[in-house]
Amino acid sequence: MMLIRWCAAGVFASSMVSEVIAAPTPGQPAPNFRATDIAGKAVSLADFKGKYVVLEWNNPGCPFVQKHYDSGNMQSLQKRYGAENVAWLSINSTTESSSDYMPPAKLAAWFKQHNAAPAAVLMDAKGDVGRAFGAKVTPHMYVIDPNGTLVYAGAIDDKRSTNPADVKSATNYVAAALTDAKSGKPVSKANSSAYGCTIKYSSSL
């Protein structure tokens, strides 16, 4: 019987389930997560209950991220919404084996050098947080309302490019979603196709 079980297990190892990224869609509850920030502090989404939360997927090596930091766009959003009591979390899901990976100290230096002002910068080298949200690119943006419901998921704006000059003429979807939600209206554009660089996820699950 043991032999049969082994053989059968061998045959079926190949039919095991393959992983597909499953994402919550706007209107669904955002999955909670726990991660460590660049200062080594544990941060959980539940810590920000009662606040709007913005999630920004970040990778300094990505030209699309550079576009929004070189133009000062991302920093000004972080400062504007930080002042409005919105928790802005920058998350880096780059795996340690990628050439884009930055250890916490280096990443912290990059954020400081760019005069950025997120509430926290989270290390997610295993990719758990990114996978839970189905984040595909940097910058992939999410807005969560005070009840923990996802109200926006997608691109930062409507200008798919790496050119910093395009920021001025773009419609910023994150700002629009926060404006709608804060005034009690349903978010008119709750979903868009995110653009950017592929997140360099770890291959092991």
Add this chain to the structure above:
Amino acid sequence: MQLLSALAFALAAIVATPAAAQSLPRFGAAEKHVDAELIAATDAIVPGQPLTVGLRLKHENEWHTYWQVPGDSGLPTQIKWQLPAGFNAGAIDWPHPKRLPVGPLMNFGYEGETLLLTTVQVPADLPVGTPVTLNAKALWLECKDVCIPGEAQVKLTLPVKAQAAPSSSAGLFKASQARVPQAALNATAYIDATRIRVALSPPVGKTLDKFEFFPLEEGRIEPAAPQELKREGAQFAIYLTAAKPVGTDFKTLKGVIVANGGPGYANGWANVVQAPLTAGAVGAAAGATGAGGASGSAGGSSMSLLAALGTALLGGLILNLMPCVFPVLSLKLIGLAQHRTHSGPMAAHGIAFAVGVVLSFVLLAALLIGLQQAGSALGWGFQLQTPWVVAALTVLFFGIGLNLLGVFEFTMGSGVANLKAADTLAQKSDWRGSFGTGVLAVIVASPCTAPFMGAALGYAITQPAVIALSVFAALGVGMAAPYVLLTLFPSLLAKLPRPGRWMELFKQFMAFPMFATCVWLLWVLAQQVDAGGVALALGVLVAVSFALWALGLSQRGARVFRWVAAAGGVLAALTFAPIATSEALAPGTRATADTGWIDYSPEKLAQLRGEGKVVFVDFTAAWCVTCQLNKRVALRADSVKKRFTTDNVVLMRADWTNRDERITQALAQFGRNGVPLYVLYDRKGEAVVLPELLTEGIVLAALDKLTINKLKEASR
């Protein structure tokens, strides 16, 4: 090969044209991985005639740029024209792209060398003789594991002549034009949740053996999701997965289908698909198992033929070890050992046995196909869903057991001998004996569906008859293989132990696995009929054993017992009659051994999935030994039961002990036609199919995966 292309690239860089040399990526020359150049299909511009030009992109090894829809990430290449007055450039005619997987994500783009085509309108009043320069700025994103924006100012100067000849690049243009998708195919598309089914016919004279679908609109199709192909007569259906959330404005499916590798490959083609998309039942591609219920390709018809044949072969081999086959075959081996001195060529025995086995499997398959085409919803275990078949098999195994114990002997030519003459057949020294043993082995094997055969059988049932028959034949070949080997290499046979008294004892001992099989069959019967029915079956066994005892006595010379045997046979038949006519109990009236499980119904399942409940569905049957084993080893383990409770998993049992059309259909949705099947629906209603052999660890790991998200959410 990589070295060669690297060399070629280096050479190309040295002799780069002035236009290419003007490529200036933003991050300096050291980070340049793509060369851009503007070229024309002709050697001159002709006033009033459209001019075909192309942006030639040469990618460094492993680097790529993007198609017009880049997939999960990336940026399409752009050409910004700066043309003299009167000139007008059209949009890019994109050659079809390749799928470029990046971890769990998917991009659509180009590697190696590509030519992005553009048609430029030339003014009719252009003076002949003065050369014209076309300028453009090309912008792209070049990626390997990292991405770098690239741009180049490109230009092309051509003479203006009354007539033009093909340029030196004309061949390249021809090849690229061939890769630009042809006009839209007629197609219809249906969407059910996120599952999309597109029915289409290939262009006239073409076939569709494999394909890749590239969406022409952003955010409509999940780029990385598996794509499946199913043949439906002259038409084909392709199955795609919509990106979530599905927009209400998603009314037309637009994309490019690249078939058989695309133009440039034998029988390859690429066409645009533009299909009105309507909500409707999509049905399941036969291979719709695996992650997400709608994707993945474990064990269904998407399993390649070779894999199915291999699995069937292995399944056949393992069948030899099943308790209800092993004794018969052991006896055959003993027979061979006994006759090895005086039975003629061994190989003939082996081949006769193999032919018997393979023919029986093919016949069984033909029967299955026939029944299936007659509209019956049948699975491999179907014969065990009818009480009288179970009872009859009990009698057969009981009889074989008595025979092995020596209560009576079979003599050839008794009409039903080929069904039960295990011993006699095994000892027969001519080829008919070997052939008969082969047939018997298959008949005896039929209730012992090895757990891993489900996939191969599911595959066979969903395939054209020829393929189904070959899968079953492979099963037979696998089962017969060890014996053929032994007969082809009689030296191996010489290593078998010498015959002696031990053989008689071994034969007698083999009666007990037979009786054990009877116990199992009776237990199955007890799930199907009430206590009275089981008592009747036991009565039949008493009558049969009496008849066989009498038969044994008559064989030993007491001829008068022949009549007693006949009387016993009549008695057995009379007792059997009520069972033969009895109906199986209605599903749901059977006692369920486990508490906390609810009966399966598609409506209830849909409701629970809608409510966001985690549901574990156990597709099982009393006659399925693997199912019982899994129940014992995994599902009833304390750790698993505890987790089911703490995780609020709704436990649903689909009991296929008796025929149940709705369960047959549910199994078919996962590309199966047999049990066990274990499906775990997460709180989003997505299905995860667990392996057919469960352990505590497998179930707990599957729950862990779901629970990570669930618990995180709960703590909010």
